[in-house]
Structures are given as C-alpha cells and as structure tokens.
Amino acid sequence: MLDTDTPRAGASPAARIPNPPVKRKGQGNMARRNLRNGLLFASPWIVGFVCFTLYPLVASMYYSLCAFSGLNHPVFIGLENYRQIISDELFTKSLGNTMYMVIVGLPLSLIAALALAMLLNQKVRGISVYRTIYYLPSLVPAVASAILWMWLLNPEIGLINRLLAPAFAAFHSAPPAWLGDPHWAKPALVMMGVWGAGGSVIIYLAGLQDVPTSLYEAADLDGATAWAKFRNVTVPMISPIIFFNLIMGIIGTFQYFTQAFVMTQGGPQDATMFYALRLFNSAFIDWKMGYASAMAWILFAITLVCTIVVMKTSGRWVYYGGGDE
Numbered sequence: 001m002l003d004t005d006t007p008r009a010g011a012s013p014a015a016r017i018p019n020p021p022v023k024r025k026g027q028g029n030m031a032r033r034n035l036r037n038g039l040l041f042a043s044p045w046i047v048g049f050v051c052f053t054l055y056p057l058v059a060s061m062y063y064s065l066c067a068f069s070g071l072n073h074p075v076f077i078g079l080e081n082y083r084q085i086i087s088d089e090l091f092t093k094s095l096g097n098t099m100y101m102v103i104v105g106l107p108l109s110l111i112a113a114l115a116l117a118m119l120l121n122q123k124v125r126g127i128s129v130y131r132t133i134y135y136l137p138s139l140v141p142a143v144a145s146a147i148l149w150m151w152l153l154n155p156e157i158g159l160i161n162r163l164l165a166p167a168f169a170a171f172h173s174a175p176p177a178w179l180g181d182p183h184w185a186k187p188a189l190v191m192m193g194v195w196g197a198g199g200s201v202i203i204y205l206a207g208l209q210d211v212p213t214s215l216y217e218a219a220d221l222d223g224a225t226a227w228a229k230f231r232n233v234t235v236p237m238i239s240p241i242i243f244f245n246l247i248m249g250i251i252g253t254f255q256y257f258t259q260a261f262v263m264t265q266g267g268p269q270d271a272t273m274f275y276a277l278r279l280f281n282s283a284f285i286d287w288k289m290g291y292a293s294a295m296a297w298i299l300f301a302i303t304l305v306c307t308i309v310v311m312k313t314s315g316r317w318v319y320y321g322g323g324d325e
Contacts, residue, residue, distance in 0.1 A: 064293035070283070074290065081294035091295070093270050094278035095302075097186065101256050101274070102306075105190040106249045110242070113197040117204030118234075131205070138198030146262040149192045153178040179264055182271035189259055189272065200245050207241035208234070236319045243318045247307060254303045275299055 039046075064081055066074035085091050120131050137145070152158050161175040168175050176184040211234060219229045235242075257276035260266060266273035266281070279299070283292035 060293045060296060063290045064297050066290045068290035068293075069287045070289040071287070077290075081291050082298070084291065085294055085298060090270065090273065090278060094273045094275045097271070097273055098254060098256060098275040100186055101190070101193075102250060102253045105186075105193050106246075106253050108190060109193050109197045110200065110245055110249060112194045113200035113245070114204050114242075116197070116201045117208055118230075120201065120205055121208045131202075134201055135198040137196045138201075140196070142258040143262055145192070145196060146259050149188075149195075149259075150179070150263050153188050155180060179272075180268055182269045185264060185268060185271045189263075192259065200249075203241055203245060204238065207238040211237040239318045240320060243310075243314050246310060250306055250310065251303060254299060254306075 063074055065076060065078055067077050067080075068074035116134055120127060120134060140148070152160050155161055155175065155177040158178075160178075164175040176188075178184050178188040215233045215237070216229060219233055224232070255276050256274045257280065260272045260274050260277050261280070264272040266277050275295070276299070279292050279295045282288045282295060
C-alpha cells in the first residue's frame with residue numbers, strides 16, 4: 001500500500017508541506033454565535049460603561065477646554081479655564097481646607113478606627129453587641145447624620161455644648177460656637193468623621209482576627225510588653241489593611257462634599273469651602289461647566305499624585321504574609 005502522506009523523492013519543497021486542517025463551516029458559525037451571545041450578555045455593562053463612564057470622561061476633558069455654561073454651545077478657549085483656576089483665591093482656600101481634612105481629619109479617623117477595632121477584638125461577654133453599636137453610625141445616611149450633628153453642635157441647645165458648659169464655666173468662658181466659628185468649623189467636621197468610622201473599624205477588626213495567635217504566644221515567651229506586641233506584631237500583620245484604608249480614605253476625603261453642603265454651605269467665612277463644594281458651586285450655581293470640568297481634572301491629578309506617592313512608599317512599611325515587604 002502506498003503512503004500518500006510521505007512526500008516522493010525529488011518532490012518540490014511546496015509539495016512536502018502538509019495541507020492545513022480544513023475548518024468546517026459549522027465550527028466557524030458556532031464561534032461567531034458564541035461571540036455574539038457573549039457580547040449580548042455583556043451589553044448592559046458595555047452600554048453603561050460607555051454612556052455613564054467613558055463618554056462623561058471624554059466630554060469633561062473637552063469641556064474643560066471650553067467656555068461652556070451647560071446651556072449654550074461650548075466655545076473652545078484652550079487652557080484659559082486652568083489659568084483662571086490657578087489665579088482664583090477661592091481655589092487656593094478650598095484646596096487648603098480639603099488638605100486640612102486629608103492631613104488632620106483622615107489620620108485621626110484611621111487611628112480612632114484602629115483603636116476601636118483593638119478594643120472590639122477583645123474576648124469579653126457581649127462583644128457582638130458592642131461591635132454592632134459602634135458599626136451603626138456608618139449605616140446612617142450622610143444627610144441624616146449631618147442633620148443630627150447640626151443639632152448636636154448647636155451652640156445654644158446642642159447636647160455637646162450642654163455637656164461642656166460646666167467645664168468652660170470654671171474658666172469663665174463659653175463653649176465653642178462650632179459651625180458658626182471659622183476656627184472650630186473644620187474640627188467639628190473632623191469630630192463628626194471620627195464618629196462615623198465604623199466601616200473602617202470592621203475592616204480593621206477582620207484584619208486583627210486574621211493575625212496568627214502563635215505570633216503573640218512567641219512574643220509572650222520573649223517577655224514582650226503590650227506595646228511591643230502591638231508595634232512588632234499587630235501593626236506589621238495588618239499593614240495591608242492600614243494601606244487599603246489609607247488609599248480609600250485619601251480618595252474619599254478629597255471628594256468631601258455632603259456634610260459641608262448640608263451643614264455650612266461653605267461658611268463661616270469660607271472656612272468649610274472644600275474643593276468639591278467649590279466645584280459644585282461653579283457648575284450649578286455659577287453655571288460655569290467648563291470651569292468646573294477643569295477643576296475636576298485638577299482634583300483628579302492631585303488625588304492621583306497623592307495616591308501614587310503613598311503606593312510608592314508602601315513597600316517600606318506594608319508587609320504581606322508569605323511574601324516580600
């Protein structure tokens with residue numbers, strides 16, 4: 001029997017190349033059908049991404065280079081919006097107020113959340129009830145909590161000043177006016193932020209419960225104090241959790257808006273005029289959509305730079321179990 005697959009002696013090189021497998025028509029139709037079905041199933045997400053994420057991003061970038069009120073036709077003006085922003089005193093004021101919340105408010109919230117998580121990680125009777133109580137404030141909507149704190153911080157009938165009145169009376173002075181005082185308005189909002197740190201507490205608590213008990217036992221055998229165990233065992237083991245809360249906190253704090261919008265409208269004397277609130281006023285009060293779009297891209301750039309800096313330095317202090325620092 002002749003072997004038809006074996007090339008004959010003296011045959012040309014082209015004749016020695018085996019024939020490619022024949023692709024059946026049914027297989028091609030099935031591949032196209034599977035692709036079509038996959039795109040149909042993914043189409044809700046694709047349409048939502050294009051309409052509500054991709055298009056707004058591209059449009060915002062274009063509008064930031066235009067004189068645009070949101071009602072008229074955009075007129076291209078180049079970088080004029082950005083030049084006006086840099087020379088605007090209220091831009092500097094609002095950015096400074098926001099940086100105050102990032103530099104002062106965010107670390108205090110993270111430290112308070114970690115301290116509460118350490119307390120709630122103790123094995124005591126009824127600890128689940130305490131965990132629920134400390135987590136509840138984070139479930140309150142931002143507008144509702146803002147209204148609640150407006151009453152608590154009221155200088156005349158607020159609960160906080162009623163509790164502080166005896167202590168201040170001993171020094172012949174009155175309690176702070178809180179939201180009515182430019183010097184106390186931002187600290188009042190920081191205090192409110194610490195009160196609502198229950199979400200971070202739960203994340204810290206999950207990380208603390210994942211720390212191996214064998215490490216604490218080894219530290220006890222070495223005679224380590226409570227502070228030494230916290231600094232050399234607890235903090236390194238939950239450093240990824242700290243890093244996550246820090247990144248999310250930076251992104252969220254740069255967008256600080258709801259509380260100031262509901263409680264102070266940026267006052268008194270622009271003491272709580274945060275960047276996001278200034279952006280909102282430019283867009284929907286002054287109807288300067290192009291100017292507001294430019295502000296949004298500047299905020300994006302600042303947030304991105306701060307996030308990258310933190311991520312670049314994380315290799316020095318973030319420890320991932322079973323891996324490199």
